[in-house]
Amino acid sequence: MSWGESMLWIVAPYITIVIFVGGLIWRYRYDKFGWTTRSSQLYESRLLRVASPLFHYALLFVIVGHITGLLIPRNWMEAIGVSNHAYHVNALTWGGIAGLATLVAVGLLIYRRRTVGPVFLATTNNDKTMYAVLALAILSGVVTTVAGFVPSEVSYRTTVAPWFRGVLILQPDVTAMAHASGLYKVHTLIGMVLIVLFPFSRLVHALSAPLGYLFRPYIVYRRRPR
Amino acid sequence: MRIMAQIAMVMNLDKCIGCHTCSVTCKQTWTNRPGVEYVWFNNVETRPGQGYPRRYEDQDRWRGGWTLNRKGKLELRAGGRLRKLLTIFANPIMPSIQDYYEPWTYDYENLTNAPLSSDIPVAPPRSLISGEPTKISWSANWDDSLGGDPSPDPVLAQVSDQVKLSFEEAFMFYLPRICEHCLNPSCVASCPSGALYKREEDGIVLVDQDRCRGWRMCVTGCPYKKMYFNHKTGKAEKCTFCYPRVEVGLPTVCSETCVGRLRYLGVLLYDADRVSAAASVPDERDLYEAQLDVFIDPDDPAVASADLPPDWVEAARRSPVYQLIKKYRIALPLHPEYRTLPMVWYVPPLSPVVDALAGTGHDGEDAVNLFAAIEALRIPVGYLAELFTAGDPAPVNTALRRLAAMRSYMRAVNLGEPHPVPPDAGLSEDELRDMYRLLALARYDERYVIPTAYGNPPGVVEEGVCSLDYDGGPGMQQPFGEASGRPVPVSIENFHGLKERQTSDEITHDRVNLLNWDGRGTPAGLFPPRRKKS
Numbered sequence: 177m178s179w180g181e182s183m184l185w186i187v188a189p190y191i192t193i194v195i196f197v198g199g200l201i202w203r204y205r206y207d208k209f210g211w212t213t214r215s216s217q218l219y220e221s222r223l224l225r226v227a228s229p230l231f232h233y234a235l236l237f238v239i240v241g242h243i244t245g246l247l248i249p250r251n252w253m254e255a256i257g258v259s260n261h262a263y264h265v266n267a268l269t270w271g272g273i274a275g276l277a278t279l280v281a282v283g284l285l286i287y288r289r290r291t292v293g294p295v296f297l298a299t300t301n302n303d304k305t306m307y308a309v310l311a312l313a314i315l316s317g318v319v320t321t322v323a324g325f326v327p328s329e330v331s332y333r334t335t336v337a338p339w340f341r342g343v344l345i346l347q348p349d350v351t352a353m354a355h356a357s358g359l360y361k362v363h364t365l366i367g368m369v370l371i372v373l374f375p376f377s378r379l380v381h382a383l384s385a386p387l388g389y390l391f392r393p394y395i396v397y398r399r400r401p402r
Numbered sequence: 403m404r405i406m407a408q409i410a411m412v413m414n415l416d417k418c419i420g421c422h423t424c425s426v427t428c429k430q431t432w433t434n435r436p437g438v439e440y441v442w443f444n445n446v447e448t449r450p451g452q453g454y455p456r457r458y459e460d461q462d463r464w465r466g467g468w469t470l471n472r473k474g475k476l477e478l479r480a481g482g483r484l485r486k487l488l489t490i491f492a493n494p495i496m497p498s499i500q501d502y503y504e505p506w507t508y509d510y511e512n513l514t515n516a517p518l519s520s521d522i523p524v525a526p527p528r529s530l531i532s533g534e535p536t537k538i539s540w541s542a543n544w545d546d547s548l549g550g551d552p553s554p555d556p557v558l559a560q561v562s563d564q565v566k567l568s569f570e571e572a573f574m575f576y577l578p579r580i581c582e583h584c585l586n587p588s589c590v591a592s593c594p595s596g597a598l599y600k601r602e603e604d605g606i607v608l609v610d611q612d613r614c615r616g617w618r619m620c621v622t623g624c625p626y627k628k629m630y631f632n633h634k635t636g637k638a639e640k641c642t643f644c645y646p647r648v649e650v651g652l653p654t655v656c657s658e659t660c661v662g663r664l665r666y667l668g669v670l671l672y673d674a675d676r677v678s679a680a681a682s683v684p685d686e687r688d689l690y691e692a693q694l695d696v697f698i699d700p701d702d703p704a705v706a707s708a709d710l711p712p713d714w715v716e717a718a719r720r721s722p723v724y725q726l727i728k729k730y731r732i733a734l735p736l737h738p739e740y741r742t743l744p745m746v747w748y749v750p751p752l753s754p755v756v757d758a759l760a761g762t763g764h765d766g767e768d769a770v771n772l773f774a775a776i777e778a779l780r781i782p783v784g785y786l787a788e789l790f791t792a793g794d795p796a797p798v799n800t801a802l803r804r805l806a807a808m809r810s811y812m813r814a815v816n817l818g819e820p821h822p823v824p825p826d827a828g829l830s831e832d833e834l835r836d837m838y839r840l841l842a843l844a845r846y847d848e849r850y851v852i853p854t855a856y857g858n859p860p861g862v863v864e865e866g867v868c869s870l871d872y873d874g875g876p877g878m879q880q881p882f883g884e885a886s887g888r889p890v891p892v893s894i895e896n897f898h899g900l901k902e903r904q905t906s907d908e909i910t911h912d913r914v915n916l917l918n919w920d921g922r923g924t925p926a927g928l929f930p931p932r933r934k935k936s
Contacts, residue, residue, distance in 0.1 A: 208612035209611055209612055209637075211612075212615050212635070213616040213636060214616060215617075215631070216633070217492060217496060217618060217631075219498075219531065219633065220498075221496065221498055224492050225492045225494065228491045228492040229489075229491040229492055231491075293532040293533075294532045297532065297533060381615055386596075386615070386617065388596065389483055389486065389487060389593075389594040389595075390483050390484070394591035395586065395587065395591060396599040396600065397601075398599040398601060399601070399602040400601075
């Protein structure tokens with residue numbers, strides 16, 4: 177285990193987690209007013225109405241894919257009768273479709289952001305950085321999915337996934353990660369950058385998905401404390 | 403029965419001259435900031451006309467307000483909770499900036515920078531949205547005084563085609579609009595974040611800027627299109643009913659500055675338990691009566707046992723709004739068919755009828771003539787009914803007849819006729835005189851009967867604690883600079899500002915001209931100097 181590897185796969189993920197959690201707490205405490213989607217629909221809605229739902233729905237699939245791929249160990253899957261081959265066929269089909277849809281949608285969104293004057297004017301440097309990292313993360317993700325076309329014994333199921341689960345239980349498995357192919361490493365690193373950016377960019381709006389709306393009464397009353 | 407209080411408003415349209423003073427003072431107070439250039443919490447529309455945003459009353463297109471489903475239950479016209487969440491990534495029905503208008507400024511620099519030429523330099527318009535040169539082609543009052551084509555007016559479309567032309571020639575009036583602060587607000591129901599709320603104490607509907615996440619569903623939900631999206635902050639904003647002023651017993655800015663003195667503010671008591679039932683009566687034309695039934699007579703014995711502060715009950719008894727709405731029945735709600743139970747009501751205009759009469763050489767102040775004209779000029783009544791009573795002409799007729807009766811009776815009185823007989827409009831002589839007093843003579847404290855904020859003695863307003871050194875408050879050191887952290891609650895800022903103004907003799911040297919302030923940063927003198935903590 178080289179110094180560089182332990183920096184990348186032991187130190188960096190924990191720094192990422194600390195910044196992510198700490199950043200969210202800071203942002204929530206000190207910037208509730210800035211916590212918003214900062215929608216640009218008022219300026220332009222034709223492109224947005226196609227690209228934004230496509231992006232978000234596809235992203236939801238991508239997230240589900242990441243959870244299944246990273247959190248559920250291979251032998252658990254095999255225990256319920258999902259062979260490695262069947263898993264990869266599924267992962268490639270659904271992950272490929274969702275990934276490509278996300279990539280197309282983010283492309284459309286960036287195109288819209290750049291070409292529609294008012295939308296571009298409302299784009300901050302923060303947004304630009306975020307979009308660049310997000311697009312790279314999606315692009316590298318799609319490439320790794322396609323590269324996983326040939327199921328092999330050294331896919332992410334035996335490398336990235338055990339390392340990721342190890343990080344979560346405070347026993348990061350650097351050796352497993354070291355065997356992963358370069359593509360996966362790049363995708364993982366970009367992912368960490370994205371997670372670091374998350375609390376400080378407009379991405380935070382994802383955490384306010386208003387599921388409570390389904391359960392609250394329609395009319396909200398408030399009374400000043402007496 | 404659960405009795406709640408609301409500060410409501412009535413506007414007497416007979417007196418509105420369409421001067422836009424209310425709009426301008428409101429804008430200077432609330433929406434002179436970047437991001438809300440296109441926003442008018444108060445706007446004055448010419449009727450017939452398209453309105454602002456254009457054709458906002460066309461609910462087949464904009465889908466605002468409530469509707470009854472097949473089972474007769476209330477549901478949001480734009481779709482229920484699940485549908486809202488599924489379409490949250492791009493609101494499918496939201497007006498674009500072009501439906502309001504593209505706000506602009508002028509390139510004034512060109513006046514001084516233009517090279518020497520035989521032509522006088524001009525300040526060309528620049529869009530405040532794109533920053534590009536723009537051609538001004540619409541605004542919030544572009545069709546002022548029938549200056550534009552009124553035929554796209556959705557309300558006009560309800561009145562039959564035959565009468566349109568004569569109507570446009572004969573009839574025009576102004577309609578000032580603010581947020582209706584509804585009893586059954588569809589904007590509040592549409593907010594996925596639960597950031598919009600109705601205050602229990604005074605019924606004012608506000609946006610919690612800290613909880614708003616900019617999903618924009620309220621813009622669709624409000625049938626009056628009085629919810630606005632601030633495109634700089636990414637949050638919803640709306641008319642606040644000038645709550646910092648109302649809390650200390652002052653009228654809203656639009657009321658205070660109205661040159662026609664046509665606005666009335668007062669307390670209305672209502673039964674909160676009957677709101678949903680009233681909003682879901684099957685026939686749209688019954689909504690006006692149903693809403694009247696929700697209001698509670700302040701002299702009802704149940705009021706005394708309700709949990710209301712005594713000064714609020716007292717204010718409710720003196721409420722000019724209650725008298726205009728329920729006692730005289732001359733004020734009517736705007737578009738009750740949206741089923742939101744709006745709380746800004748209007749006295750319909752009689753003047754166009756009087757003008758039409760006078761134009762034909764008749765005596766326009768004579769009750770017999772006026773009564774006949776109200777019946778004969780069915781077009782104005784039909785149009786007003788589409789605006790105020792979901793198309794039912796009867797309440798509009800009653801209101802106009804009462805106004806006509808008052809006019810003719812008071813003329814007889816003022817001309818010194820020995821025994822003036824009140825025309826038959828369902829009101830006694832005393833009632834006509836009281837109504838005349840309220841409509842024509844009422845002074846400031848009769849037009850605005852506003853109790854101070856719940857449980858507070860007059861002049862003192864508290865938001866939790868009246869101190870600046872609470873956790874994260876401006877009395878504390880800010881860890882991330884001046885702009886980070888929670889803003890000072892408005893009432894605290896307001897209270898200290900008022901106190902400062904009233905108690906200090908000297909004029910501070912750091913004075914700031916708010917007319918020149920664009921909302922960016924805090925110029926010196928904007929707030930009173932900080933006192934050192936002792």
